[in-house]
Amino acid sequence: MNPITVLLVDDHLVVRSGLKALLGTQPDIQVVAEAASGEEALVQTEQLSPAVVVMDLAMGAGMDGIEAIKQLRRRDSRQAVLVFTTYDSDADIVRAVDAGAMGYLLKDAAPEEIFSAIRGAVQGKSVMSAPVASRLFQQLRNPDEILTPREAELLSLLIEGLSNRELGRRLFISEATVKTHLAHIYAKLGVETRAAAIATAIRREGMR
Amino acid sequence: MNPITVLLVDDHLVVRSGLKALLGTQPDIQVVAEAASGEEALVQTEQLSPAVVVMDLAMGAGMDGIEAIKQLRRRDSRQAVLVFTTYDSDADIVRAVDAGAMGYLLKDAAPEEIFSAIRGAVQGKSVMSAPVASRLFQQLRNPDEILTPREAELLSLLIEGLSNRELGRRLFISEATVKTHLAHIYAKLGVETRAAAIATAIRREGMR
DNA sequence: TGCCGTATCAGCCAAAAGGCTGAGAGACCA
């Protein structure tokens, strides 16, 4: 049986080599190429059609990981994308999954976990580190549970179309505080603008 | 039977006197006060409790008519507010009705129309000039019909949470054009910000 | 032929929103 071909995408050489060495210990996994940026990843994928793309989200310059995943999805390539990153922020997890990632691994994951994630990915199984999975499930089950009471209150007014100033007046807090809450809400909903937050919140049913 | 007490609110003296003279011809209608601004209108209403407030929307300085109507509603006063204005823009009509206006008359309305509007208002009947009514019904029936095809297209992307730049790229037009379209959409939906536009559009069912 | 609606774009300016950092107070829990 042919080995699973893998493309590594990470802007740090050390990480790439380390991962490559690690994966090299597995006879059924073969790293066929490396890329240091999202752009490079797209080109390499096009040319080599690896079975799995293991990608960091934070790329120093140019296209970031999320965008690269979206681009790959758009070309309806059949590669499975595994996110391999340092942090497990709520926002990144949601965005990566939305973009089409098959799995989400933390860099401190055990080697065996990484191997099985890659093997599972080619079979269409999605794998994620335990802490990541628990966060994601919590999100999916009830996205509002992860919002604090105050944040939920603010969100419910936000979707009425109020401005920051109006939100502040309504809740008897300063505009600065409103902005702080909003930043947290955006992070938790996995969006970047109030427009997207409203769209997301209203769509998640119940909030209308 | 006591005459219907009326407060006139308009920043133009000539309009007030003209209207006062006109209404003076009707024995069952009595103008008890006049105000030249939204603020003044609130004070006068408080003190005199007129049965009907006839108000222009465009006030030179300070609080505008829409805001004045909202304030009156908030104090849950029992006055009926009739909008008496020069223009019949879609935005103003919707906003005035939303704010709680009982009727919407154009300044070129026939005297008889004005009299009957005032008489109807005290009985809880809402009256509006024919062109106003037709616009409003069109809005309510299907708000999208009044949007041009291009505007509707833009709106459908807007509620996805895209920024102006992204909208431009997606539609192959400049950001300037996006802004122009947005301004028109806001006017037609009767909102002022993209956040409110999204909230409104999604709620009007069908757009989700 | 001239006007109107639609779609396109520009430039300028003010207001709103967002990113980032840092910080203090109170609650709760280990």
Added chain:
DNA sequence: TGGTCTCTCAGCCTTTTGGCTGATACGGCA
């Protein structure tokens, strides 16, 4: 007692939005 979470606020700076004015172009309709 010390850490963590939540809520609060500030300042600074950049980007995005929105308001306003004005302009060009095309197609239909009177």
